[in-house]
Amino acid sequence: MEIVEAAGINVALVAGRCAGADFARLLEADLRIAGDGATFSAGGVADPVACAVRLTRLLGEAAAKELLLADRTADAANALRLGLVTRVVPGSALGETARDVAERLRALPPLALSAVRDAVRAARALTPGDALALEHEHFRRLIATQDHKAAVAAFFARREPAFTGQ
Amino acid sequence: MTGSNAHTRWWADGAVGVIVLDNPPMNVLSDDNRRGIREALAEFRGAGTRAVVLTGAGDRAFCGGADLKEEEELTTETVGKFLQRGDETFRALREYERPIVAAVNGWAMGGGLVLALWCDVRVGSTRAKLGAVGVKVGLMASNVQLSRLLFEGRARDLLLTGRTVEADEAHRLGLLSSVVAPERLMDEAMAWARDIAIRPPDLVAALKQALNTALDPIAEPAPR
Amino acid sequence: MSHPAPAVTVHAAVDGAIGTLTLDAPPLNLLSDALRAALLEALDEFKARRLRAVIVRSGGRAFCAGADLRDEVKLTPEQVQAFLDADEAVFSALAGFPGATLAAVDGYAYGGGFELALACDIRVAGRAARFAGVGVKLGLTVSTARLARVAGEGVALDLLLTGRVVEAHEAHVLGLVSSVTDDVDTEARRLADVVASRAPLSVQANKAGLRHCARLPLAEAVAYERGEWARLQRTGDHKEAVKAFFAKRPPVFTGE
Numbered sequence: 001m002e003i004v005e006a007a008g009i010n011v012a013l014v015a016g017r018c019a020g021a022d023f024a025r026l027l028e029a030d031l032r033i034a035g036d037g038a039t040f041s042a043g044g045v046a047d048p049v050a051c052a053v054r055l056t057r058l059l060g061e062a063a064a065k066e067l068l069l070a071d072r073t074a075d076a077a078n079a080l081r082l083g084l085v086t087r088v089v090p091g092s093a094l095g096e097t098a099r100d101v102a103e104r105l106r107a108l109p110p111l112a113l114s115a116v117r118d119a120v121r122a123a124r125a126l127t128p129g130d131a132l133a134l135e136h137e138h139f140r141r142l143i144a145t146q147d148h149k150a151a152v153a154a155f156f157a158r159r160e161p162a163f164t165g166q
Numbered sequence: 167m168t169g170s171n172a173h174t175r176w177w178a179d180g181a182v183g184v185i186v187l188d189n190p191p192m193n194v195l196s197d198d199n200r201r202g203i204r205e206a207l208a209e210f211r212g213a214g215t216r217a218v219v220l221t222g223a224g225d226r227a228f229c230g231g232a233d234l235k236e237e238e239e240l241t242t243e244t245v246g247k248f249l250q251r252g253d254e255t256f257r258a259l260r261e262y263e264r265p266i267v268a269a270v271n272g273w274a275m276g277g278g279l280v281l282a283l284w285c286d287v288r289v290g291s292t293r294a295k296l297g298a299v300g301v302k303v304g305l306m307a308s309n310v311q312l313s314r315l316l317f318e319g320r321a322r323d324l325l326l327t328g329r330t331v332e333a334d335e336a337h338r339l340g341l342l343s344s345v346v347a348p349e350r351l352m353d354e355a356m357a358w359a360r361d362i363a364i365r366p367p368d369l370v371a372a373l374k375q376a377l378n379t380a381l382d383p384i385a386e387p388a389p390r
Numbered sequence: 391m392s393h394p395a396p397a398v399t400v401h402a403a404v405d406g407a408i409g410t411l412t413l414d415a416p417p418l419n420l421l422s423d424a425l426r427a428a429l430l431e432a433l434d435e436f437k438a439r440r441l442r443a444v445i446v447r448s449g450g451r452a453f454c455a456g457a458d459l460r461d462e463v464k465l466t467p468e469q470v471q472a473f474l475d476a477d478e479a480v481f482s483a484l485a486g487f488p489g490a491t492l493a494a495v496d497g498y499a500y501g502g503g504f505e506l507a508l509a510c511d512i513r514v515a516g517r518a519a520r521f522a523g524v525g526v527k528l529g530l531t532v533s534t535a536r537l538a539r540v541a542g543e544g545v546a547l548d549l550l551l552t553g554r555v556v557e558a559h560e561a562h563v564l565g566l567v568s569s570v571t572d573d574v575d576t577e578a579r580r581l582a583d584v585v586a587s588r589a590p591l592s593v594q595a596n597k598a599g600l601r602h603c604a605r606l607p608l609a610e611a612v613a614y615e616r617g618e619w620a621r622l623q624r625t626g627d628h629k630e631a632v633k634a635f636f637a638k639r640p641p642v643f644t645g646e
Binding site: 030123147150155 | 459463465467470471474478525526527528529530531532534535536537538539542543544545546547548550551553554563564565601604605
């Protein structure tokens with residue numbers, strides 16, 4: 001497994017076996033993409049209890065129990081079904097997919113990327129109303145940024161925007 | 167070790183305990199079932215059982231849920247006791263230290279679905295049919311379980327429509343971990359249970375505990 | 391040059407206990423003030439008529455492509471929250487509708503249009519459905535709260551960090567929609583009929599329960615659900631369900 005960082009976003013790319021420490025790192029990544037030959041096993045993680053908690057919050061209780069209690073290995077199709085990864089591509093296309101995703105992330109406004117990540121990750125511990133209030137708080141801050149104005153100007157001029165992180 | 171009552175049978179098969187709801191065809195949830203499950207788990211606990219398989223007798227139903235006749239006769243005075251008996255059984259499954267594998271051999275609807283959802287892992291035969299039928303009978307059940315087991319998009323669909331989910335869809339949604347032919351179901355459930363039973367028991371108990379409580383709100387740090 | 395007559399932006403139709411809202415502001419069904427007002431007004435009327443299911447659909451190539459950027463650029467900082475609240479009024483009217491709300495998506499559901507679909511209880515897709523959380527491309531945060539609840543943190547991060555377009559089949563795999571069919575209107579109607587045949591108080595209780603129990607500890611959530619069970623067990627509709635069961639006929643629910 002490889003973790004690629006682009007614009008502050010961590011993208012996990014799983015080509016082969018992902019187990020133990022790799023499995024724990026996978027759960028911390030922002031985006032998780034697998035090649036079709038990937039396999040996943042929580043066996044050997046350093047802190048199984050912490051992994052159980054993280055996995056349940058990430059996947060819901062059914063998928064977390066399926067993955068952890070019997071310590072079975074999941075293939076790429078099952079990993080997608082259970083939400084452990086959100087994209088599966090042919091193994092041979094994993095490198096190209098990684099480059100595409102990294103390029104896409106680098107072309108996006110950095111302040112919005114980190115705000116989206118924070119808001120989504122915070123949502124799990126918040127009531128629906130509080131999660132929405134947090135989203136709106138970010139929105140009100142971001143709508144005043146130069147990057148938002150640049151995005152709107154580029155949209156009307158039908159050109160690609162250039163963002164500065166301001 | 168074996169035990170039984172009028173509607174329930176249980177025995178140990180090596181490190182795996184097996185409980186069968188045995189009042190076919192629908193295995194409608196009776197007091198004997200509720201008591202049988204609790205007694206069996208207490209005996210398994212004493213015998214050091216490391217995993218449990220729960221299934222229904224016959225090929226029509228895992229468990230058809232509450233007995234509507236029994237339920238119809240409930241009064242304001244008796245309804246509390248009725249709910250409490252159900253909850254004690256569900257809590258016994260949830261709080262049993264070892265994982266419980268439901269072998270869903272047919273219908274799991276209403277209270278029968280709740281029973282299956284309180285188990286830790288569910289495997290199904292191709293005959294498995296799941297129904298969150300609260301909205302069909304004017305009640306509310308399995309809302310709490312489904313919204314923790316699944317994300318809300320899927321839980322909401324099942325709860326508001328009360329529709330029947332066949333085995334393959336249940337697998338796709340994550341409600342069944344595998345689907346096999348009816349004659350292979352017990353082997354499949356036992357294989358899951360044995361995979362669990364060979365693991366270090368303290369680790370498995372700690373995992374079940376963590377998995378059960380992970381979605382409870384994170385305690386706020388005490389004010390300083 | 392005379393002013394054009396105000397365009398009808400939403401067609402509201404009622405058939406039995408089912409209301410249908412057809413967005414008709416081509417080509418993109420942008421969430422304009424007029425569209426929002428029309429949706430709110432129709433939902434109010436549907437609620438007053440005690441409809442049991444509402445379908446939100448569009449006849450064109452867009453389900454709804456979100457906010458109109460021409461409106462959005464004019465906002466002063468003081469107006470931003472009011473702008474968010476105006477959208478949210480529509481989304482919460484759908485989420486809080488006493489019956490079930492269904493989004494029948496067979497075109498673009500982008501940005502605020504994606505959020506509109508997420509605010510519905512159930513989403514069904516046609517082959518041409520396309521979903522995208524495009525807020526990030528404009529440097530904004532949109533759908534983080536709802537998408538994380540509907541489909542989980544992993545899916546929400548993927549879609550909202552990249553702004554990528556998800557087609558119908560993938561939307562199904564990721565849990566964004568319940569089904570993909572060739573004829574989304576027929577499928578939406580079929581499901582609406584199913585929900586409309588269910589006990590209305592139970593449908594309401596389940597919707598309210600999902601919201602109320604979202605962040606409760608398990609024991610409290612179970613106690614709440616049991617309280618609702620006991621309340622519903624005393625209703626006429628439940629008695630009717632039991633009678634119908636023993637008489638082997640379909641129940642007739644009145645919502646009482």
